[in-house]
Amino acid sequence: MxxxxxxxxxxxxxxxxxxxxxxxxxxxxxxxxxxPAIVRAxxxxxxxxxxxxxxxxxxxxxxxxxxxxxxxxxxxxxxxxxxxxxxxxxxxxxxxxxxxxxxxxxxxxxxxxxxxxxxxxxxxxxxxxxxxxxxxxxxxxxxxxxxxxxxxxxxxxxxxxxxxxxxPLHIFTVNKPIRSLADLNGLRVFGVPTAGRFLSKYGLIPVTVPWDDVEVAMRTGDLDGVAWCGFTETYEVGWADICKYALSNSITGxxxxxxxxxxxxxxxxxxxxxxxxxxxxxxxxxxxxxxxxxxxxxLRVHGEKMEQTQLPADEWAQVTKDAEGFWDEMAAGSDRAARVVEIFKRYAADQQKAGYPYR
Missing domain, CATH: 3.40.190.170 (Bacterial extracellular solute-binding protein, family 7)
Incomplete structure (x- = not known):
């Protein structure tokens, strides 16, 4: 049979x-x-x-x-x-x-x-x-x-x-959908340091655990989600089987x-x-x-495992505006850091002027 x-x-x-x-x-x-194999001395x-x-x-x-x-x-x-x-x-x-x-x-x-x-x-x-x-x-x-x-x-x-x-970077959560900036407040999220530092402005709590412990921490409720990756990794490593929600707004590309x-x-x-x-x-x-x-x-279009949510347009505009202040704060760290931020700004301006398909 x-x-x-x-x-x-x-x-x-x-x-x-x-x-x-x-x-x-x-x-x-x-x-x-x-x-072909060669015998080496x-x-x-x-x-x-x-x-x-x-x-x-x-x-x-x-x-x-x-x-x-x-x-x-x-x-x-x-x-x-x-x-x-x-x-x-x-x-x-x-x-x-x-x-x-x-x-x-x-x-x-x-x-x-x-x-x-x-x-x-x-x-x-x-x-x-x-x-x-x-x-x-x-x-x-x-x-x-x-x-x-x-x-x-x-x-x-x-x-x-x-x-x-x-x-790109997205936020994926186990049980708590993100539909406004207020929903970030108090979320315990595994993530990369710099993005976590920026998102903590809205009350998100960056948590560091060994990578292999992330899945268990989400299942036990010690983590509310991840801000570590895009849809690719979330599906590939199995986190999409645990997380019910995906915030479609990308913090960076x-x-x-x-x-x-x-x-x-x-x-x-x-x-x-x-x-x-x-x-x-x-x-x-x-x-x-x-x-x-x-x-x-x-995976964003055809992936079936997570409900996608989105921040209101005015709140997302506020986040992108807040990032400008974050850039300036990081640029103040050193002359070399200032040069990096200047390149980011010049590149973004050039891409904007270039238009479609660049921006």
Whole structure:
């Protein structure tokens, strides 16, 4: 007797299609990159890399890249991948990189407690972006890359490599819908530091717990929700099975995530493998841009697991206005921070003047 095959839900079909993109993007089949095995006299270079991400999301934002690198390195180098909090707590990532406990990391500055004066701009900086390509554009054309390189050149034993975009930031709640700013008051929400600092203006309470404990904390009522990601991650990691509501207003359009290496470890890597590592980072940036951009829209339209709510237009206008004051407050932190905010302002003005499809 043939068993009955249960039809896929809309979100299951979307997620399955998006996972297939791993193969299309050339990131899911690292074996295809491998050259014939060559006997080598010396042992391969071994690295330990830890990401900010838990394993379910890490399957997209880092693992394909590391698998591809390890295959293409052809035995000359191997990177061991660790997910959030597996070797060190996420808040200690930067220190562990600097002292050589880790050879490389993938994170935003704010989450990993980077000591640089631009750390507040890593992760989700309120309204700094509208789309994921805004991140790459500001680093390529407006000089954010030079500012990041300058900041980390002042930090001993850390080499900054690259920054890319992740998903937009939304607030997802378990039982309490957000239909006005007043509904934020008292909400205990897991989230990234800078966005949480901004949203606390409206009474939201940012809570920090290990990533793997977020689901349990929402189920037990210790957390009311998350302000950590977009629809993609919420569905991918299972939080959409717990949260009943999604606020459609996005606090910012994309997360700033970066790659760093321990300088001593990086200098031991020969130039051709350094280039290979940079190339797989770029490939990962490309994959994430498409995976998030297309998938976010599909899940907002066809995802069936959460009711979407929206702030009244006048209240949302107030939030965007409040962000201007927040920008100025952050710019006062240092000359370099002021230069970052000036780039945000100039870029936003240019995009506005460019019109459709930019703004």
């Amino acid at each position: 043939t068993g009955i095959i249960k039809p896929q839900s809309p979100s299951e079909r979307i997620l399955a299609t998006r996972r297939k993109f791993l193969t299309v993007a050339g990131l899911a089949a690292p074996a295809a990159l491998a050259a 010396q042992a391969p270079i071994k690295w330990r890399l830890q990401t900010y991400s838990g394993a379910p999301l890490g399957a997209h934002v880092i693992k394909p890249q590391i698998d591809a690198f390890n295959a293409a390195a052809n035995g000359e180098m191997e990177i061991e991948l660790y997910y959030a909090d597996q070797l060190v707590p996420t808040a200690e990532l930067f220190r562990a990189l600097q002292n050589g406990t880790l050879d490389a990391i993938q994170s935003d500055e704010a989450t990993m407690a980077s000591p640089v004066d631009i750390a507040v701009f890593g992760g989700y900086f309120p309204f700094a972006t509208r789309f994921s390509l805004d991140v790459a554009s500001m680093f390529m054309y407006y000089g954010l890359d030079k500012i990041w390189e300058e900041a980390y050149a002042e930090v001993e034993n850390v080499t900054y490599l690259s920054t890319g975009a992740w998903d 994309a997360w700033f995530g970066s790659y760093f290496a321990n300088t001593a470890s990086w200098e031991k890597v020969p130039p051709h493998l350094q280039q290979l590592y940079r190339s797989t980072i770029d490939q990962s940036h490309y994959y994430r841009n498409v995976w998030y951009w297309g998938g976010e829209a599909q």
